[in-house]
Amino acid sequence: MCFRRVVPMQCCISVLCALASITAAADDPKPTPENTIHVQLADPVKPQAFSRPLKFFLVDVVDRSGAAQPMMVFKPRGGIFLDHTPSEITRTGLETCLKSANMLAAERDSADLLLTVYLFNFGLSDSSGMDFFGKVEFAVTLKNPKTAKSQQITASGTSIAGAAIRKKNIQKNVQEDIERAFADAVRNLLRGVKLRDAVVALDVPPELPASPAQPAAVPAPPATEKPPAAG
Amino acid sequence: MKIMAFATLAALLAWTMPAIAKDAEPQFKSVEAKHFPRAEGVELTPAFSDYLYAELRAELTKAKLFGQVIGEDEVVDAADAPKSLVIVGTITEYKKGSVVKDALIGFGAGMRSLKVDANVARRSDQQNLAAIHVHVKVSPRWNEKIMARAAAKDIVKQVKNSLKATKAS
Numbered sequence: 001m002c003f004r005r006v007v008p009m010q011c012c013i014s015v016l017c018a019l020a021s022i023t024a025a026a027d028d029p030k031p032t033p034e035n036t037i038h039v040q041l042a043d044p045v046k047p048q049a050f051s052r053p054l055k056f057f058l059v060d061v062v063d064r065s066g067a068a069q070p071m072m073v074f075k076p077r078g079g080i081f082l083d084h085t086p087s088e089i090t091r092t093g094l095e096t097c098l099k100s101a102n103m104l105a106a107e108r109d110s111a112d113l114l115l116t117v118y119l120f121n122f123g124l125s126d127s128s129g130m131d132f133f134g135k136v137e138f139a140v141t142l143k144n145p146k147t148a149k150s151q152q153i154t155a156s157g158t159s160i161a162g163a164a165i166r167k168k169n170i171q172k173n174v175q176e177d178i179e180r181a182f183a184d185a186v187r188n189l190l191r192g193v194k195l196r197d198a199v200v201a202l203d204v205p206p207e208l209p210a211s212p213a214q215p216a217a218v219p220a221p222p223a224t225e226k227p228p229a230a231g
Numbered sequence: 232m233k234i235m236a237f238a239t240l241a242a243l244l245a246w247t248m249p250a251i252a253k254d255a256e257p258q259f260k261s262v263e264a265k266h267f268p269r270a271e272g273v274e275l276t277p278a279f280s281d282y283l284y285a286e287l288r289a290e291l292t293k294a295k296l297f298g299q300v301i302g303e304d305e306v307v308d309a310a311d312a313p314k315s316l317v318i319v320g321t322i323t324e325y326k327k328g329s330v331v332k333d334a335l336i337g338f339g340a341g342m343r344s345l346k347v348d349a350n351v352a353r354r355s356d357q358q359n360l361a362a363i364h365v366h367v368k369v370s371p372r373w374n375e376k377i378m379a380r381a382a383a384k385d386i387v388k389q390v391k392n393s394l395k396a397t398k399a400s
Contacts, residue, residue, distance in 0.1 A: 048306045126278060127378035133282060157302065158285035188302040195304060 024227040029072065029079025036081045037073075042091045044100040046163045047190035050199055054097055055113030073123040073174060077167055080174050084123035090138065093186055113202060114143040123178060127160075132157040132174055134181030140189060142145040144202040151202055153194040157184025184186050254273070260314040260395065263296040263354075267320040267347060275325050282376050283334060286383035287318070294387050303306060312355035319388070320349030320363070325365055328371030342368040345378050351390055355375030 028036070063070055064085060074080035084091065095115070098104035106110035120137045127133035136157045143150040161177035164170045191193060264287045266280050275330045284303075297316070301307065307315050324346035332341025344367065345373045351361040365385045 071267040125281075126376070127282070128374050128380055130377070130380070133285060133376075135281065135285075156279060156281075158288070160285050184302055188305065191305045192302070193304045208392055 009045060014046070025057055029075060029081075031071065031079070031081035034079055034170065038083050038085050038172060038177075038184060039089050039175060039178050041186065042179060043183075044097045045183065045187045045190050046106040047097060047101045047103055048192075048196060050196070050203075052203075052205070054103060054111050054112045054199065054203065055105035055110060056103055056115050057108050058091060058094055058098070059108070059114050059116045061091045061094075061101060061117040061119060063087045063122075064120055065122060067123075070122070070128075073178060074170070075171060082123075082172055089121055089182070090122070097186060097190055102143065104144055113199065114145055116143070118143045121156075122182070124174065130162075132161045132177045134161065134174075134177035136178070136181045136185035138185065138189075140195075142195075142198050142202055144204065146204055147202070149184050150200045153189070153192070155185050155189035155192060155194075155200050157181045157186070157188055158182060209221060235248045235344045240393070259297045259316055260311045261299040261301050262291055262316045262318065263301050263303065263305065263307075264291060264335055264380040265303055265320070269322045269324050273322050273325045274327075275322065279375060279379060280322070281313075283383060286341075286380050287360055287386060290383045290387040291390075294391055296391060307354060309341070313353065315354040316360065317352050317354050318349055318386075319352070321350050322346070330371045333371050339368065341371055343371045343373070343375070343378060345382055347382055347386065349386055351393065359386045359396055361390060363389045363393070365389065373378070 065086070069191050070086050071082045073082060073086075084092075092204040094115070095104055108114065109150055118139045120139065121135050122137075123134070125133045125135040127208070132156075137154070138156075139152055139154045141150055157180075159177050159180035161180075192221045264341050266284045268396075269275055269280065288300050291297060310364065315337070316341060324366075326342075326344045329341035334341075347363075347365040349365070350359055351364040351377035352359050363386055367378050367381045367385060369375065369381060
């Protein structure tokens with residue numbers, strides 16, 4: 001038997017396979033205009049009514065998700081990316097909702113309550129494999145600048161969208177899913193009982209003189225200001 | 232012949248219009264599903280509870296019995312409370328199953344199973360409208376989230392049947 005022709009051929013095939021696998025491993029999805037989605041609230045969520053008109057000021061939105069690539073929401077099939085960071089999307093969404101209800105303070109000093117948002121989850125979570133499971137989760141620290149008292153509340157939103165085969169449909173479903181989960185989380189925050197209770201606990205009526213900030217007297221643990229990342 | 236056709240069309244329209252109008256106004260204004268906590272000894276991840284909650288909300292939306300499926304702990308107007316429902320429940324039992332038993336014996340042996348008890352109550356007076364018991368069995372090879380999906384479908388099916396029975400009686 002003559003192996004002279006077979007052996008070089010086998011070598012060539014092995015080299016090609018090795019090269020192909022190296023290329024595939026190195027090919028992490030990259031954001032392009034085709035695989036980038038824009039997530040926003042379809043309609044602004046109307047916040048609940050409080051006993052008196054209040055103004056909120058969104059101090060900061062901190063990403064605590066710990067994701068290495070926060071803008072990549074879906075890795076397979078060339079990836080799907082967000083056009084803005086989750087923090088920016090959350091900030092825009094919350095400000096739009098508060099502004100639509102005339103509850104957004106123009107500046108920090110004129111606000112009744114200051115909001116700091118800690119984002120734990122924004123995007124897709126593990127699902128059954130037959131659908132997409134969108135999940136948005138954040139904690140919000142409310143602070144009364146007059147009394148320096150603060151309280152933390154959590155909000156979360158979930159959504160289920162059907163799976164798809166075509167890339168275009170996958171992208172559409174993922175976008176809708178994240179948008180619905182985000183809207184759900186914002187709604188959960190702005191129309192939630194937790195916000196109402198926190199506002200009742202922190203709000204000082206304007207006619208009453210606000211007691212000055214006493215850091216020693218107010219038991220504000222550091223965990224309230226900076227919540228740990230969700231596991 | 233034309234008159235007959237017009238008459239038939241008019242009769243058909245007259246017959247379907249009430250049905251369309253009926254669909255426009257659901258029986259209940261809103262429903263709130265809570266996260267189902269796990270009973271003692273049930274070893275499931277917290278992510279499972281989240282997934283079950285999301286599936287339950289998705290199925291409730293599909294059921295079209297409710298005007299709105301609101302999130303957990305959302306404020307509801309006092310005027311809407313008598314026509315609003317709250318679904319609370321507990322995951323009472325979870326058996327992981329056995330792939331070996333399923334493969335060797337079959338006939339339901341070694342299946343992964345989940346038991347959920349839920350109550351549907353009216354928001355205004357907390358009157359219990361339905362008590363639901365769900366027992367789902369799936370292959371141990373399947374993802375546990377498929378079980379959550381099956382459980383959510385079963386819960387909503389039972390809610391639908393119970394509410395229809397309540398309305399009829």
